[in-house]
Amino acid sequence: MTIQGANVTELIEELRTPTADEGTGAVTIGMPVSRVDGRDKVTGQARYAAEYPAEGLLYGVVVSGTIPRGRITAIRADAALAVAGVVEVITHLNRPRIRSFDIFYKDMTAPGGSPFRPLYDDKIAYSGQPVALVVAETFEAARYAARLVEVDYEVEPHATSLVEDRERSYKPSRMKAGFTPPPDPKGHADEVWEKAAIKVEGEYYSGVEHHNPMELFASTVIRDADGHLTIYDKTQSSQNSRWYVSHVFGLAKDKVTVRNPYVGGAFGSGLRPQYQLPLAVMAALKLERSVRVVLTRQQMFTFGHRPETLQRVRLAADSDGTLTSIIHEAVAETSRMEDYVEVVVNWSGELYQCEHVRLGYHLVDLDHASPMDMRAPGAAHGVYALEVAMDELSYALKMDPLALRLKNYADMDPSRGLPYSTKELRACYQQGAERFGWDKRPLEPGTMREGRELIGWGMATGMWDAMQMFARASAVLHADGSLVVSSAATDIGTGTYTAMSIIAADAMGLPLEKVCFQLGDSTLPVAPIEGGSSHVATVGSAVQGVCEKLQKKLFKLAKKLPSSPLAKARFDDIEFSGGALRVSSQPGVAVPITEILAGSGEQRLEEKYLMLPNMLKQMKYQRSTHSAVFCEVRVDPEFGMVRVTRVVSAIAAGRIINAKTAQSQIIGGVVWGIGQALHEETHCDHRFGRFMNHNLGEYHVSVNADIHDIDVIFVQEDDRIVSRIGAKGVGEIGLVGVAAAVSNAIYHATGKRVRSTPITPDKLMR
Known part of the structure; x- marks a missing residue:
């Protein structure tokens, strides 16, 4: 499939055209069906969190802090309060009462530690945290007045560089909720690696990425005459936000209703309630009015991100390509407040058969906002490092990268010895390679060229958990x-x-x-x-x-x-x-x-x-989705410019419910994987402890001109262990492995190995 532009008229006409048994409306699972909510979205009838009207609605604008660590010594709001239409400036000094115990401030996805509490006290934990909320009769008055609030600080020394502070890393507790620590070492990985004749070693760096959904984070709190709060919130769970508000403010369950009928993207940033929600509720309770708070694009960079990660991978193999040792260690950032953890290295013990494996995962606490889940958390970085290392090993062996993966294919889960509920990864390899034309790939790098551009072909494997909740x-x-x-x-x-x-x-x-x-x-x-x-x-x-x-x-x-x-x-x-x-x-x-x-x-x-879920049954199996990603790049060797011209992604994710939207999910994941490989990174000026490119003009994402042919294959699979309908999930697996495939294709084109993302022209030109 080639991704091309389309005007709104064409999109609406597509929505008018039935795709389920033309004209009858009859559907069966697996058919390509247009979104039932599509018409409302493309015609503007769908309302998002910041679009619900309310009588007497007030508008809140957040004042962001400017230092990375310290405390507030004074807030001067007189000039802001003098602006016509301004009703109040809320700070930690005059906010409504909130509960003080950590357990009451946690949401359902909070990591261990003390979560950030907006306007709780005078402490500054990171640059950009909210220090005040200006509330006015109009948004324009609130925005103008927010610029007039003056804040004095007592500045303390800060640390915001993972690389500079890696020596003070520590191992996270095995008891963190939602965290599966690396398994104990298997065999004698270090001894085998040291003695191996064929081995590779590399350090892989991944910079900070930020979620940038189109819809800004917003909360509209509508207060009824009886004090009931109806909240329209940008969130990935209305019930999580409701639970959070009720417990933070001590409100009865029947006094709060949260709605999120439409959400304009989130990618993990909406798993936790973001700070605009408690700020809007504070204002509504204090002023007994309805209040809306919308964050700016710049403030979207102030409440979490994919963590900066540094990894070291060592692989060893026999001359026939049999893996003999896997060593994968990672150091990732967290905040001073919480131990945010991801499953980064575990994939290396699960993806390929190997008798000697040692995995390690450490954290470094920095003066940033707590990192948070971002599409395929952990796997986006961990599988990237493993799959680039596997590519490096294939060249050391003078072996085809796909052949190396097939040589070490795991028919049982290598880490726990469990059978797979279903695993059609071989079919992904076979169908993806055939569609891509992989058999025509020359082994040596730098041997394909068209005009001034070098051409490279790379591939990688993807893996993600197949989860089921209640x-x-x-x-x-x-x-x-x-x-x-x-x-x-x-x-x-x-x-x-x-x-x-x-x-x-x-x-x-x-x-x-x-x-x-x-x-x-x-x-x-x-x-x-x-x-x-x-x-x-x-x-x-x-x-x-x-x-x-x-x-x-x-x-x-x-x-x-x-x-x-x-x-x-x-x-x-x-x-x-x-x-x-x-x-x-x-x-x-x-x-x-x-x-x-x-x-x-x-x-x-x-x-x-x-x-x-039937946990007794499910725990007897390894439950995962898999993919094989094949990629073609073209590189201008003089300017280091890379174009991803072709991607084939073969997916095994159980029974596909809607072929049309599932394909869209994979395409979106591939686009983001290209962005991870070539474009996305948030840069911190460590002198100020502040993210500097906090806008879409300087935070680069893949645009239409960057995206060419994306071909999605769904391999037939039906998993009744994971779910009674045979389905797994396709949201994350579309991203995993893409960046590695792009990176490997770049090496095949140029013979230059870049072990950090994004792979920007300056890195290639070095």
């Missing part, structure tokens, strides 16, 4: 045959609305237009945070479960109808299709759903379902 879903089937399914899930642009509608429509045999899926409201049945590529496997299984309960209830009613053609049928003989219950062996023997409800005197049927 969730509830409810369903109401109405007399007219329409179905409403609900769960407090989130759609950050991944296609949740559509995927859940497809699962429900497929289960009940209904046209897609007869199904409505409700999400994005904290009052709906419980759902996990949308993250880790677990949403479809989790919420989708809950939707399937509640629909199966409806199926059985309908079947019982159908059997009781007078002269029912299904009176002697068994449930296993029934299929749901065309809005009816049919005998599978005799499709003509059917009873429409609407007739069943009418004949039974039922106006609606309602069911609820709690989906709990």
